[in-house]
Amino acid sequence: MYRIIILLFIVLPYGLKAQHKKLDAAIARHIDEAVEMRETIHANPELSNREFETAKMVASYLKKCGIEVQTQVAHTGVVGILKGKKDGPVVALRADMDALPIKEDTDLPFISTKKAKYNGKMVPVAHACGHDIHTSVLLGTAAVLADMRNELKGTVKFIFQPAEEGAPSGENGGAKMMIQEGVLEHPKPDVIFGLHTLPEMEVGKIGYVMGPGFAAVNSLNIKIKGLQAHGARPHQSVDPIVVASEVVLALQTIRSRQLNPTEASVITIGMIHGGVRRNIIPGEVDLKGTVRTYNPDLRKDIEHRIERLLKGITSAYGADYEMKFYYGSPALQNDIELTKQMIPTFERVLGEENAIEIPPTTASEDFARYAEKIPAIFYRLGTLKPGTVSGGLHATNFRADNSSVEVGIRTMSNLVMDYLEGR
Ligand SMILES: [Zn+2]
Ligand SMILES: [Zn+2]
Known part of the structure; x- marks a missing residue:
């Protein structure tokens, strides 16, 4: 009996080490190809729901790796399914x-x-959010895990999603549509992992968040309806510009005076349009804004508070209003238990000091839709090469370094192997 236990102690770590070595060898075999694909995708960016060439490249590479492929999911989405030799859970x-x-x-x-x-x-197009890195990392990870299929204790589902930035107006798309088209069924994933570039973080590091990592996004459209008149005869008008000015300032008191200050949220009016000439008081003013929250209950609460202020202010001035509040992606909830389970993998692969707990961002990510359905980890990949300059996400000078592709593949493939091993 003792002998068996001692033998197990010797064999298990040896088995693990051998598996990690095999994984490293597979990464070394595929990294150049993955970086090459990154460059091709970067040089040939495509807008949301128009990812035709990217999807073609993804599908043909997955097929080359011997992975079962579905195409045209939610327009241009591609899904790959890799079944390991042994039975086990499904990781997306x-x-x-x-x-x-x-x-x-x-x-x-x-x-x-x-x-x-x-x-x-016609407009210039660029991968200013690093989705070229995300795609090439996942392609590299697919190639690596396909090489490891004899040792995989379960199934891996590779989801290449279109339109994360939002479908063109009048179209559906993104994670919501992928889910509607059944990406989380047949087989149903037990967990899902994803990553996003982080241009402020050096290559070699990753950031994880315990709990909500990205905010919920809500869009706000307001129309203030007044009465048009000559600019010199304001007494004959109900001036919607004055009313709108008051509304914009009053909305800021929701955040500063009405809500619990320890609970984060953002209310921003980003567009205000009214009038055509300096000497005409217009009949209407349009306001457009965005509202970000982490706590799901706060979304409805803020909607009611905005409407209450609007109603009060417009009626005080004899004006009228229309308001539309749209619910976009929910807050992205990282599963805390799953994150705790996988932190040792990040630390082993990158070194303890390079797996960093970071604060949430007020940006939004439609990966949140998957995280609503199944336990998820969405971590941030450092993409800044020391000595180079990068703007933030969506900036013209956003610059993600090629060297981050390998870090992405190493972390992704090790997360999968370790999760399927039950570690
Ligand atoms: Zn983006
Ligand atoms: Zn993005």
Whole structure:
């Protein structure tokens, strides 16, 4: 009996080490290809729901790796299924593929010079959110895990999602549509992992958040309806510009005076449009804004508070209003137990000092839709190479370094192997 236990102690760590070595060897075999794909995707960015060439490349690479492939999921989405030799849980991994209508301004030799139609106009397009990194990391991870299929104790589902940045107006898309089209069924994943570039963090580090990592996004449209008149005869008007000014200031008191200050939220009016001439008091003013929250109960609460202020202020001035409050992606909830379970993997792969707990961001991510359904970890990948400069996400000079691709593949593939081993 003792002998068996001692033998187990010797064999188990040896088995683990051998498996990690095999994984490292597979990563070494595929890393150049993954970086090459990153450069190709970066140089050929495509807008949301128009990821035709990217999807083609993804599907053909997955097939080359011997992975079962479904295409045209939620327009241009691609799903790959890799069954291990042994039975076990199902792990989903997600990457997003779309780029942004932004003119790139970086020193990368594979800089984008592409243009595409956006809202009826030709505009420059760039991967200014790092989705080229996410896609190539997941392709590299697929190649690595396909090499390891004889040792995989379960199934891996690779989700390549379109339109994370939002579908063009009048179209559906993104994570919500992927789920509607059954990406979380047949087989149903037990957990899902995803990553996002973090341009402020150096390559070699990752950041994880315990609990909500990204905020819920809500859109707000307000129309203030007054009465038009000559600019010199305000007594004949109900001036919606004055009413709107008061509304904008009053909305800020929701955050500062009405809500618990320890609970984070953002209310921003980003657009205000009214009037055509200096000497005409217009009949209407349009306001558009965004509301960000982490606590799901706060979304409805803020909606009611906005409407209460609007109602009170407009009626005090004899004006009227219309308001629409749209619920976008929910807050992205990282599963705390799962995160605790997988932190040792990050620490082993990158070194303890390089797996860092970071605060949440007020940006939003539609990965939250998957995290609503199954336990999830969405971690941030450091993409800043020391000595280079990068703007923030969605900036013209956002610059993610090629060297971050390997860190992404190493962390992703080790997360999968360790999770399937029950570690
Ligand atoms: Zn983005
Ligand atoms: Zn993004």
